[in-house]
Amino acid sequence: MTPITTTHELEAFCQGLAGAEYVTVDTEFLREKTYYPQLCLVQLGGPDGAVAVDPLADGIDLAPLFRVLTDPGIVKVFHAARQDVEIFFHLTGQIPAPLFDTQVAAMVCGFGESVSYETLVTKLAGARIDKSSRFTDWSARPLTERQITYALSDVTHLRTAYEKLKRKLARTGRAQWLDEEMRVLTDPATYRSDPDTVWLRLKVRSNKPRFMALVRELAAWREREAQRRDQPRSRVLRDEALLEIAAHAPTTVDDLARTRGLGRGFAEGRQGTEILETVQRGLDLPESECPRAEPRDELPPGVAPIIELLRVLLKKVCDESGVASKLVASSADLEALAADDSAAIxxxxxxxxxxxxxxxLALKHGKIALAVADRRVKIVSVENPVSR
Incomplete structure (x- = not known):
């Protein structure tokens, strides 16, 4: 059970996929020490078996693999595809297509929210996955037979899961539901990190415009620095330090050196100089260009109980139809709908x-009601709708 380590072997396997309806794909990668994920192994499952491809092998060219991933005649099947797709998008600038994510399909088919691969293959393929190699160092060579066996199990059982899910989607007429959900995964914007917007992910402790402007400038600097050095953001500057710098707005080396966890050596170095320049840039911004927190609309009186009724209705219809409720509506969606029949959700x-x-809408307008009978919530038609 030896991985493919040469371009010739990879080309031969990929040529054998010609005419295949689909190929199952998985990756093993590391990103603890890098900004971009480091691809360590690629697993492919075709009609005649599965192989592991060693992208770290000397001299190997992954071009045959990339051709398969963009072949419009072969469906690429992943489970929880986002991180795998990000890797290939970073390497090639293209998204594997056409794409099928069994985790998303499972949510459409009633297997719950964000179902794990192990749970899915146990239910659909009757297989048990040995998890002992999950946290192995995939960059170390040589790989053991146990590691390879574990890695290949991620694509061999995936074939059965895909085929059963595909049949269920066709039987229930929900294939189009999946297509709608896959749009995010196939949008290149999903995998591009915009340095000017990454600050929105941070949990800021103030909504003052100048503070938020400094957070935005510092987060953008850190993102570009992390990308340039190919290091995790936290290795460039931890969130806590970034927020402290934004709060105190140091303008001198001495001021910056007093930031907890940095020290004078950092403050006097290149990064310290760039941080001080970034802070000054944030301080120089006109007030009109500083970001402002969006005011949270207060819910109209009486809406809170409606939200709870909608939440119960959502759970009921999703349980009955076998679809994960998070695919249908979020808590924010329910709030919007409770307040406005025409909510754009x-x-x-x-x-x-x-x-x-x-x-x-029928529940809001009193045309139906929720009742409990035989320990189950039921939808009851109301003959004389309640006046609003």
Whole structure:
């Protein structure tokens, strides 16, 4: 059970995939010490078996693999595809297509929210996955037979899961539901990190415009520095230090050196100089260009109970239809719908409206009610709708 280590072997295997309906794909990678994930192993499952490809082998060219990943005639099947797709997008600038994510498909088919690969293959393939190699160092060579066996199990059982999910989607008429959910995974913007917006991920402790401007400038500097050095953001500057710098706005080396966890050596070095320049840039911004926190709209009086009723309705219809509720509506969506019949949310269009949105409007307008019978929530038609 030896991985493919030469371009010739890889080319031969990929040529054998010609005419295949689909190929299952998984990767093993590390990113603890890098900004971009370091690809350590690629697993491919075709109609005639599965192989592991060693991208770290001397002289290997992954071009044959990349051709398969972009072949429009072969469906690429992943489980929880986002991180795997990010790797290939970073290496090639292209997204594997066409794409099928069994985790998303499982959510559409009633296997719960974000179902794990182990759970899915146990239910669909009757297989048990040996998890002992999950946290192994995939960059170390040589790889052991146990590691390879573990890695290949991620694509061999995936074939059975894919085929069963595909049949269920066809049987239930939900293939289009999956197509809608896959749009985020196939959008290049999903895998591009914009340095000017990464600050929005930070939990800021103040909504003062000048403070947020400094956080934005510092986060953008850190992101570009992490990308340039190919190091994790935390190795460039920890979140805590970034927020402290934004709060105190140091303008001298002495001021910056007093930041907890940095020290004078850092403050006097290149990064310290760039941070001080970044702080000054944030301080020089006109007030009109500083970001402002969006005011949170207060819920109208009486809306809170409606939200809770909609939450119960959502769970009921999703449980009955076998679809994960997070695919249909979020808590924010329920709040918006409770306050406004015309809320611009996914639940009010397409299959979601048919499944939940119409029922939600009927509940709001007193045309249906929720009742408990035989320990189950039931939808009851109301002959004389309650006046609003």
């Amino acid at each position: 996914p639940a009010m269009s397409g299959w979601r409206r048919e499944l939940f949105g119409e029922h939600a």
